[in-house]
Amino acid sequence: MMKPDKQDLIMEGNETERGSTVKEDKTLPHKYANKSCDVSSLTIQSLNTSNCDTSPEKRILPQGSVDDRLNPNKLCRYSYMDCTSRSKRLPPGDIPNERDIVQEPSCRGFPFLERTDDEAHGDKTKSRPNQSVVNDSLSSKSNVENKNITDEVLFINNLPRSLLVHIFSMLKMRDILNHAACVCKLWYSISKDPDLWRSIRLEDSHEYLRITDCILDRVTSLSNNISSILLSDCSLVTDSGLSSVLTKCSNLRILHLLQCSRLTDMSYTSIADHCHRLKKLNLSGSVGLTDVALQRIACSCRQLEQVKLNQCTQITDKSTQVLAIKCPNIELITFQENDQVTDASVEALSSHCKSLHSITIHKCSLSINGFFHLSKIPTLINIDISNNKNVSPHAVKYVIDHCKHIQTLNLCLCHSIDDDCIQHISIYAKEIKKLLLVGCKLTDAALFSLGKYASNLEHVDVGWCEEITDEGVISISTMCARLKYLGLMRCDKVSDRTMLQLAKQNSHIVYSTFLLDSQRLIAQATSQGFEFKLDDGD
Structure with a gap:
């Protein structure tokens, strides 16, 4: 037997290694x-x-x-x-x-x-x-x-x-x-x-995810050019944690602090100290925010364009007046459920904020004079004066006559609004597209007026208007060519049979009733794989 050559041994070893590798x-x-x-x-x-x-x-x-x-x-x-x-x-x-x-x-x-x-x-x-594949490989290469x-x-x-x-x-x-x-x-x-x-969004679920100061600091350390921060229901975030983060965010443009219950004026004053380029500020649910902090923010963040102060119960006219004077570029502002916001705030906004196009004054202490101040803002496009007990048809007509470009009007829970007021809106608010009238004192005559005069109307909600009947619903459905949504929840005089026929005839309109909403929810759940089994008695 011939002694194996050294080169053969090397090749054999390589083959062994290659095989073991596989x-x-x-x-x-x-x-x-x-x-x-x-x-x-x-x-x-x-x-x-x-x-x-x-x-x-x-x-x-x-x-x-x-x-x-x-x-x-x-x-x-x-x-x-x-x-x-x-x-x-x-x-x-x-x-x-x-x-x-x-x-x-x-x-x-x-x-x-x-x-x-x-x-x-x-x-x-x-x-x-x-072997045959190897022989044919050249032809299929x-x-x-x-x-x-x-x-x-x-x-x-x-x-x-x-x-x-x-x-x-x-x-x-x-x-x-x-x-x-x-x-x-x-x-x-x-x-x-x-x-x-660059955009941080943290929402505390209170179950599997709790947002703390440590997590907030780590996440915001990944970029040195953060432009947006949203914290929602972060009850574990403290003043020291937020203040430390804001020192790194000098280029911040958008800040939302929603329902962060542990924050006090220390956090809000740090906004004024470090975030001078803010344009959008949402402090809704900030029960610890006071006039002192809001005034400091107004004096430091003078580029603000959108401000939301819903459920900020310690805010008064004193700070909102400073906000209107120091931030004349405000385009959108909202107040909700604050009895300390009165006519003086609206007067300051109408005098200094000439670019204001959206205002929400929901459940605040406005009188008739407040609505007259509101009419002095001709740039308004969206107005929400819902659930204000002093809203009268005369005040609404006056606002409509002076604000010619209104596209959205929310009069929900203003129980004095009647058919005559809606007819005035239909005739003189030529650009109106969305009208919310839940709980108003309306009949079919209001729907007739809207169908006849409001040619641009797309969204109407007359839920809980108990005098609405099939006749009014059919009228607005056939006459209002651009209508896309009609809310009729708890309009008990509207029959289910009529609504089923209208929904079939007008597929471009979404009708909101208890029956039709339930059918849509069941259809959506079925398309996602859920099964509904009927009882033997059904």
Whole structure:
């Protein structure tokens, strides 16, 4: 027997190593595979990583040729496309190494990723190639190359990074941190892109997610150019936590602090100290806001265009007058459920805010003089004076005569509004599109007037107007050509039979009654896979 040559031994050893490489699973677990992936833990743990080079090629790919860099399997082993549609087989001979493979993430709420049958048996195919396929490979080479090029183009990770960032921006923050960041190294890198964190939206669910000062600080540290922050029902956020965050947000344009019960004037004065470029401010439900803090905000944030102060019960005319004087560019302002907002606030707004187009004064202490001051704002487009006990038909007519561009008018729960007032609105409010009249003292005559004169009307709600009958509903449905919505909830004199016929005849109009709303809800639930079983007696 001939002694084996040294070169043969080397080749045999290489073959053995190559074979073991194919059989052995060297996939490494993802760094978050065994960790809890709720927002609070993942935010704190994942965002503490060092600021290394985020280039996907440098972080994921091994040293290789240009062709390797164009191979999508080198960029991301798995993706959302793999989860939902297909997995792509690696080209023969291109076995990924430890740096290329990311094991399936086990994050809560993320679908388990598995290889397809083709991938699972891919190693056997490679180890025993069919000889006829090898002989015919040259003739089909061009087709295979074209298919590979098409697959690479369709692979999601081949998209430009800026486009992937835009796609990620459509996701909720929780989905970005819990799910997308666990898919692969590229997606983890994109999940920390500063462009994704210029708009912060945190809503405390009081169940599985509690927003604290620590989480707020971590999230706002991802970008040095935050333009928008929304905090809703964040009862654990304190004055010190919010003040610390606002010191980093000098370019803030939009700030919403909704029902954050622990905040006091310390937080609101920090807005005045650091956020001089604010344009939109919503402090609805801020029971700790006082006149002192609001005046400081008005003096410092003079670019404000939209201000919402709903349920801010400590605010009085004193601070709203300063707000009107110091912020003349206000275009939208809302007050709700505040007895301390009176005619003086409306007078200040009418005198100084010449660009005001939307105003809400819901359940406040306005008198007849307040509505006359309101008529001095000719730029008004949207007016909400609902649930004000001093609203009279004469005051509404006066406002309509002087504000020629009104498109939305809310008179809900103004029980003195009658058919004659609605006829005046129909004739002289030429641009009216939306009219809310829930609980007013109306009959079919009001609907006749709207159908005859209000040619631009699209949305009408006359719920709880008990004198409305089938005749009035049929009239406005046939005469008002642009009507898209008609609210008739608890109009008990309107028959279900008539409404079913009108809904079938006027498919472009959404009728809101108890019966029709229930049918739409059941149809929507059925389309989503829910089943409704009737009792034996039905």
